[in-house]
Amino acid sequence: MYKIFVMVPVENTDEIITAMADAGAGVIGNYTHNAVITAVMGNWMSEEGSNPTIGEVGKMSRESENKVEMVCPEDKLEGVVKAMRKVHPYETAAVDVIKLEDLKY
Numbered sequence: 488m489y490k491i492f493v494m495v496p497v498e499n500t501d502e503i504i505t506a507m508a509d510a511g512a513g514v515i516g517n518y519t520h521n522a523v524i525t526a527v528m529g530n531w532m533s534e535e536g537s538n539p540t541i542g543e544v545g546k547m548s549r550e551s552e553n554k555v556e557m558v559c560p561e562d563k564l565e566g567v568v569k570a571m572r573k574v575h576p577y578e579t580a581a582v583d584v585i586k587l588e589d590l591k592y
Contacts, residue, residue, distance in 0.1 A: 489559045492583040493571060494529055496541070500553045502574050507555075510570035511563030523556040529581075540576050558587070 491512060495503045507513060508520040515521045529552040533539040542548030559567050564584065572580060 488587045488589065489561060489564055490556055490585050490587055491559050491564075491567060491571070492554060492556050492585070493575070494527065494552045494554055494581040496576060497526075497551055497553050499574075499576055500524060500555060503555055503571055504557070506570045506574045507557050507559075507567050510567040512557040512559040512567040514560075515558060521557065525554045525556075527552050527554045538578050540578060 491507070493503065504513070504520060504522045507522075513519055513521040528549060530547070530549045531542070532547050533542050533544045535544060537544060539548070541550055557567075568582065568584070571582070
């Protein structure tokens with residue numbers, strides 16, 4: 488099992504969660520579309536050659552975003568990331584994928 492973290496514009500949060508869930512992320516027991524949403528402040532500078540969705544090339548940008556976290560089984564990981572990238576509005580989405588330990592207590 489993995490956990491996927493992705494930064495998204497606040498207004499695109501539902502679209503990202505839906506795309507990831509439809510591809511197999513966010514299933515916990517008999518529940519789907521499970522996600523943790525945390526309000527964050529994103530910071531970046533768009534360099535020459537970039538095509539920023541928000542901000543201007545050569546200037547520091549700082550925007551309110553949401554960090555979306557969802558669990559994902561290994562066999563769905565590639566499809567979930569592809570589905571997320573297909574609907575994500577940023578040229579380069581900030582995504583982290585972490586393998587989870589299966590702890591048996």
